[in-house]
Structure formats: C-alpha cells, structure tokens
Amino acid sequence: MRRHLWTGAGLAFVGIGAVGAFLPLLPTVPFLLLALFCFARGNPAWEQRLLDHPKWGPPLVEWRQRRAIPRRAKVAALCAMAVSVAVTAATAGWPWVLIPALVMALSGTWIWTRAE
Secondary structure (H helix, E strand, O other): OHHHHHHHHHHHHHHHHHHHOOOOOOOOHHHHHHHHHHHHHHOHHHHHHHHOOOOOHHHHHHHHHHOEOOHHHHHHHHHHHHHHHHHHHHHOOOOOOHHHHHHHHHHHHHHHOOEO
16 A cells, blocks of 8 residues: 555656646656655656656756756756746735745755755
C-alpha cells in the first residue's frame, strides 16, 4: 500500500512538473526532484527513467550528485521571482509586496549560493 502512495505522489509531482515546463512562473525541476524522492520509495524503475530522460535527467543528476544548479536556471528563477514581486507591487501594493520580496530575498539567496 505504501509503495502505491509513493508512486501516486511521484506521478502527481511529474504532472505538476510537466505543467511547469509550459508555464513560465511554475518551476519544473523542483517538482521532478520531489517525484524522484517519491519514486525512490515507490517505484525505482520510474526513478531511473526520470534520471535517464534526455532533457530533465541531467539537471536531476547534477542536483543529486553535487547539489548544483546551472547558472541559467538560477537566473531564470530569480527573474521569475522578480516578476512576482513586481506584479504584487503593481496589483496589491504596500505592505503585501513585502511577502514575495522576503521570499525572494531568502530563497533567491539560497539558490544563488548553490554550486554550478
């Protein structure tokens, strides 16, 4: 039963990651990393299929081996967060803009300090 739950969660994360491949503000790789985590516990064959994928496999392997994020991905993540801050500032205004600004400051710093 537990293997089925892990596999189901992995499939859900793959689905969200697939949507993120087409939506610019929704990340793909973090959801695929969650899917890897779930598949490792529920269906190791599917975990290996994700790692062997020609497009998404290399960043997943880099993260797993070296905890590395490519510079291009770092820049894309920070730009997406900056757009989020700007949209919140334009639509919700003060003090609501502080929430995404704080999230960007904390998570952006963490992302930028990872190996490349």
